[in-house]
Amino acid sequence: MRRAVLAPLLVALAGAGCGDGGDDADLSTEPVPDDPDVVIVAEDMAFAPDEVEVPAGEPVTIVVDNRDGGVNHNIHVEAAPAPNRTPLELGPSRQALTVTLPAGTYGFVCEIHPNMTGTVVAR
Numbered sequence: 741m742r743r744a745v746l747a748p749l750l751v752a753l754a755g756a757g758c759g760d761g762g763d764d765a766d767l768s769t770e771p772v773p774d775d776p777d778v779v780i781v782a783e784d785m786a787f788a789p790d791e792v793e794v795p796a797g798e799p800v801t802i803v804v805d806n807r808d809g810g811v812n813h814n815i816h817v818e819a820a821p822a823p824n825r826t827p828l829e830l831g832p833s834r835q836a837l838t839v840t841l842p843a844g845t846y847g848f849v850c851e852i853h854p855n856m857t858g859t860v861v862a863r
């Protein structure tokens with residue numbers, strides 16, 4: 741009897757801990773271009789650079805270059821129109837995200853490492 745109750749509970753708890761921060765409509769799964777507009781490196785549990793400037797109102801491709809081998813990272817440009825984040829991916833890896841941002845300042849974060857933050861300024 742206990743196994744029948746625990747199995748669904750464990751499945752629910754495992755799904756709740758994923759930390760993906762949104763639904764799949766927000767995810768970018770586009771190929772990584774050879775010449776992105778911006779490259780943000782994820783290494784040693786930090787983003788570099790942690791501030792980038794992009795043109796407002798134009799599509800901009802941001803590549804997150806995860807150099808932390810064996811560690812999941814992604815990038816989520818908060819308050820940006822969808823798609824605004826990449827899926828969590830084990831490093832080393834590279835992922836692309838194309839966003840069109842109205843003028844303003846936008847934070848970005850790795851969804852499972854909230855200390856990994858930065859800023860995109862669209863002018």
